[in-house]
Amino acid sequence: MAEGKPIISLRNVTKDFETRSGTIRALDNISIDIVQGETYGIIGLSGAGKSTLVRCINLLETPTEGRVVFNGESLTGLSRKELNLRRREIAMIFQQFNLLMQRTALQNVCFPLEIAGVKKEEAARRGKELLKRVGLEDRVDSYPAQLSGGQKQRVGIARALASNPKVLLCDEATSALDPKTTRSILELLKDINKEFGITIVIITHEMSVIQYACDRVAIIEAGEIAEEGSVDEIFTRPKTKAAKRLVFPDQEKTDGIVGENLIRLVFDGGASYEPVIANMVIKSGAPVNIMYASIQNVEGVNKGQMILELSNIKKQSEIQLEYLNEQKIAYEEIGEVK
Amino acid sequence: MTELFLQGLWDTIFMTLAATAVAYLVGLPIGVALVVTDDNSIHPMPLIHSIIGFVVNVVRSVPFLILLIAMIPLTRIVVGTAIGTNATIFVLIVSAAPFIARMVESSIKEIDSGVIEAAQSMGASNKTIIWKVMLSEAKPSLVVGMALSTITILGYSAMAGVIGGGGLGDIAIKYGLYHYKAGIMWLAVAILVIVVQILQEIGMRIAKKIDNRG
Incomplete structure (x- = not known):
């Protein structure tokens, strides 16, 4: 309330x-x-x-x-x-x-x-x-x-x-x-x-x-x-479910992707122009693995979603998630993040 | 002969304009009523809407020539005589008003319902919506409709020659039909064609001039 x-x-x-x-x-x-x-x-x-x-x-x-x-x-x-x-x-x-x-x-x-x-x-x-x-x-x-x-x-x-x-x-x-x-x-x-x-x-x-x-x-x-x-x-x-459908559209396309440390990111034009993934890697000092990506540039605005495998070291994955929170990028954990 | 035609032209124009003016005074409010009483409009009244619609349709279904003759007793009561220019004007009004009502109705219905909704959201009264949204926004279309109505009334007025209504139609029928003077008939028709062209042109020009959409 x-x-x-x-x-x-x-x-x-x-x-x-x-x-x-x-x-x-x-x-x-x-x-x-x-x-x-x-x-x-x-x-x-x-x-x-x-x-x-x-x-x-x-x-x-x-x-x-x-x-x-x-x-x-x-x-x-x-x-x-x-x-x-x-x-x-x-x-x-x-x-x-x-x-x-x-x-x-x-x-x-x-x-x-x-x-x-x-x-x-x-x-x-x-x-x-x-x-x-x-x-x-x-x-x-x-x-x-x-x-x-x-x-x-x-x-x-x-x-x-x-x-x-x-x-x-x-x-x-x-x-x-x-x-x-x-x-x-x-x-x-x-x-x-x-x-x-x-x-x-x-x-x-x-x-x-x-x-x-x-x-x-x-x-x-x-x-x-x-x-x-x-x-x-x-x-x-x-x-x-209704909320998830709106925040994470097109979910069925990525149903086959499963595993640990997976997160789904959604770019809906709300995020800034910063190179999100690169910054995430630099900040955490650990790589991420892009499992799926479908991003379209619609008139200067990025729209789409991405599935990332985060670092399997907890400290690093925490920094990575924190960065996403800071950037206000919506994500959900698909596999368990260790 | 020139005098005959000048008199005929004047009678035609007078009958047409007078009948159009009065027919609009009657038809315009009926057209507005048809719109506002409709379902989902600003003041739905299904029963009234159906009654007005029915009466309008009935009068419109009667061919003008038949109306002209069928109305003779009524015309005599209202106008005092059943022949001549004034009698014709009366029948023209009765015949044209329902036609005009439908024209007005369709002009107003062209307005995007969203604009009317916007006015409602501002707290506009129905009176304000009718004057400042419906009639104002439909103005160019109403003017086109008015040109069309005037031309239709002009055409009807020519038929009034049958009851000795005066005007160019009267001349055409009198000389062409009863005296076999085809030349005079065709001349009367030619003048009618020119008058129609001028009316149409004036209507379109005014409509274009006052329309701010383009």
């Missing part, structure tokens, strides 16, 4: 969808607490229910059962008018950005202020300020069609910040972006979190996004929370 005051609490939230072939349970009895000021990740494969979950937070989806508490007040049961007022405090950004295509960047950012009834000049002033903050001061009068994906998301972020929200929900906000742009958007979100103290909720299917930006994470599978905890904890010691 994290320290601090929860800003969002879901209590036994269940969501059913009626379809022609019967009722589908998208969310099953979910209870989570998101603490004020933290960056909270919700990760799951597609169809796991994460998009439905985030939409339950601002009641774009009404839970079939359960309660959503925001800042100490229950949102479920509010009138439409009251709910709309609360929604100004819970901003959202989207995978497809969802900008108004017939409005300029500035007019998009001013839209929430228009809704809130802010005077035009005041809104324009604040809009410009926000666009400057996200690095788009020279694209104020550009239309979305004239902007790149990363720039569109920056407009989306500026628009989300316009109403001074307490919470920012990010629904697969970087999934339509290339790895480098993803990095810069996550960087911006982290800065915003620090600068404005806004609680950020990140929905994603990419472990690297969680690892890079989040403090805590919940793993959702088949509509249920499979595991929840600090990101470091889940990365180094995933307990449930």
